[in-house]
Amino acid sequence: MPTLIEDYESGDPRRVLHAVWQTIGCRDPELLKPLVTTLPRLRSRTEGVELGGMIYLNSTHLDHAFRVIENYRDGLCWCMAYPDSLTYDPRKEQDRGHAEIRSTSTPGWEMTYECACTVCGQVFDVEQGDHHVTWWRWVPRGLKRRRSAAADVGGAA
Structure with a gap:
């Protein structure tokens, strides 16, 4: 099974969105810790990936997932x-x-x-x-x- 990091870095919109929703709903430090250390790389690798969305752009969800990782990194409550x-x-x-x-x-x-x-x-x-x-x-x-x-x-x- 691919890791969340591999999903983010895949360039495949479906895999990236899978990682996004897993991150947004995650409260498991063991899954979030690796994302903290790779966050700059994840931002770079997902830049320009067309994620679609009609009413609410899915890129907004990607940005939110990154803020969830930042909140975890900064010790903020879930x-x-x-x-x-x-x-x-x-x-x-x-x-x-x-x-x-x-x-x-x-x-x-x-x-x-x-x-x-x-x-x-x-x-x-x-x-x-x-x-x-x-x-x-x-x-x-x-x-x-x-x-x-x-x-x-x-x-x-």
């Missing part, structure tokens, strides 16, 4: 990736154990959530909207927090 992308569905993040939904507005296409990170406790106000696709805007309350050392023990949270 949740600090949320404000950088409109793709984090609070319900899925709760199902994965990454966030807790504390409250919601009346369900519908446009609704709001109050969510908290299960690692650092950071609270977010999340706005859900719809324009061709459903999106979620995460706005942190207060200061950004660093990931606890315990988050790296045992791999994925």
Whole structure:
């Protein structure tokens, strides 16, 4: 099975996007550490790869994956990736154990959530909207927090 680094460096849009989505959803330090050390090379090797996308360019997801790697490198909590992308569905993040939904507005296409990170406790106000696709805007309350050392023990949270 190819590594994420090999997928990023392949030049094949499908493989690059596979690596992007694996990175975005990853909380395993053993998978992220090699990406940190090769980040400049990954940026160079993916430059110019046509990733497509109609409503939301897939190159935006690639940039976000690189910021996820940078956040990990800089010791920021996993949740600090949320404000950088409109793709984090609070319900899925709760199902994965990454966030807790504390409250919601009346369900519908446009609704709001109050969510908290299960690692650092950071609270977010999340706005859900719809324009061709459903999106979620995460706005942190207060200061950004660093990931606890315990988050790296045992791999994925």
